[in-house]
Amino acid sequence: MxxxxxxxxxxxxxxxxxxxxxxxxxxxxxxxxxxxxxxxxxxxxxxxxxxxxxxxxxxxxxxxxxxxxxxxxxxxxxxxxxxxxxxxxxxxxxxxxxxxxxxxxxxxxxxxxxxxxxxxxxxxxxxxxxxxxxxxxxxxxxxxxxxxxxxxxxxxxxxxxxxxxxxxxxxxxxSAAERIAALEERTERLMEHNRLARELHDSIGHALTAVVVQAGAARAAGSAEFTGQALTAIEDTGRRALEELERVLEVLREDAPQPRARPELTDAARLLDAARGAGAEVTAEVSGPLDAVAGPVSREGYRILQEALTNVVRHAGPVPVTVRIAVHGDLVELDIRNPLGDAGAAAGRGRGLRGIRERARLLGGHAEAGPDEGSWRVHARLPAAVG
Incomplete structure (x- = not known):
């Protein structure tokens, strides 16, 4: 009625x-x-x-x-x-x-x-x-x-x-088939929105963490040259964060054109530079054909690396960090290490590390994080291709 x-x-x-x-x-x-x-x-x-x-x-x-x-x-x-x-x-x-x-x-x-x-x-x-x-x-x-x-x-x-x-x-x-198809489409859309929310949390959280650490380091250094370098790094980090935010918003808009490409492991240098700008002493080793890694794996691998470096900068500060990215056969391996110090327990309780494990598991891989021989280690093994 x-x-x-x-x-x-x-x-x-x-x-x-x-x-x-x-x-x-x-x-x-x-x-x-x-x-x-x-x-x-x-x-x-x-x-x-x-x-x-x-x-x-x-x-x-x-x-x-x-x-x-x-x-x-x-x-x-x-x-x-x-x-x-x-x-x-x-x-x-x-x-x-x-x-x-x-x-x-x-x-x-x-x-x-x-x-x-x-x-x-x-x-x-x-x-x-x-x-x-x-x-x-x-x-x-x-x-x-x-x-x-x-x-x-x-x-x-x-x-x-x-x-x-x-x-x-x-x-x-x-019909029943049409209702099931509509329900599946709605479920996929919600899952995509959840993935975008997690991705936005990772990228913007990483950028803000880097900006805060860089600004604090510039204030404590008392050097005009270092302050200039920090401001340049802050500007670059902020610009990339705005680009990432705009890309996610474009995807969320129903009438948006084709969104920009998401960063992949081939873009890992920007993460390493941002971590260095925050004061971390990053040593990187990259081996194997990164271009041959499947798109979904490469994109999720980038996010795993981003979250691991964000945890280092946020919880450990300006410490030596060793990053190894290796592609061998049908496997992609990520290994990030830094001195354990007093920040390992705090880092282990973060939401980001759960996200690392979830990303790896959804791709059919495995990730783990924790103390290892006096260091804090994030290690992920991902399939190079997805079926």
Missing amino acids: RRFLRSLTLANVCSRWLHLVTGSMIAMVSLFIWPGPDGHGQTVLLRAALFSVPLLVLLGLVPVVRLAEGVQARLMLVPGRPSPDRDARRAEITAAPAASLADLGRTVCWLVLRVQLGALTLSASGWLPTLAVRLARLGDARALLAPLPLLGLVAVVVGAGAVIAAAARWLLAP
Whole structure:
């Protein structure tokens, strides 16, 4: 009842009336295929609607007709600008061709109902106003009844519109396969948003950590030359963070163009430079063809390296760091080490290290972090290709 009352707006009523009237045009076509005896008034249209049933059955058995009817029903039975409520109601009506015998059967029933209701609505739209005018011209007490046919017309239009809208949600409802596909698409979209949120946390967190450490080091150094280098590093880090933020926002916008490429292991030098700018003494060893690593693995490997270096800068400070990136055979190996000091326990409880393990596990690899021979070690083994 609440949905019915919400639909009683002038735009909805007029749009549904137009939808019904256009459906009755098929009945007109049947007059040229099965011409009957001459009639008078609205009986010709009503008879034509009944005679059109065989034609409607043939049309309903064409799979693409269900798509056309679903698009019309979405636009005309649920009119207006997009909104969460309106989008939810439109989603109850399919916009896909028939994919099963059940879909074809429901399409046939929909066409028959739409044309019959449309013919009835068009007949009432012509006959009831004419009756009201005739009553008004009588000039006696019967003229007081003139508004009744108009009220009857309103009742017919509103009632028929409500019936056809309810029927659309039943006869043109998405099939079980379509609902499962829509659910899978929504799940994938949510997973992508979660991945982007985690990626944004990693990249922006790394940038802010580097900026804070670099600014603190510049203040403590008391050297104009070092301060200039730190400001340059801060500017470069901030610019890359803004680019990363813009890239993620582009992906989140539905109407965005193709987003920019995400950083990969071949871009690891920027992470090493940022860590050096924060005061860490980074020694890097890269071996093997990084270009041959599959895109998803290379991108996630970049994030793992980024998170590991961020933990070093945040928890250990300006310490020696050894980074090894190796590609051998079908395996990518990342190894990041720094002196354990007093920061290992704090680093081990971070959310970022859980993210490292999750990234590796999703790719079919393995990652671990913890003390190792007096050092804090982050070690990840990833497949070079994903199947």
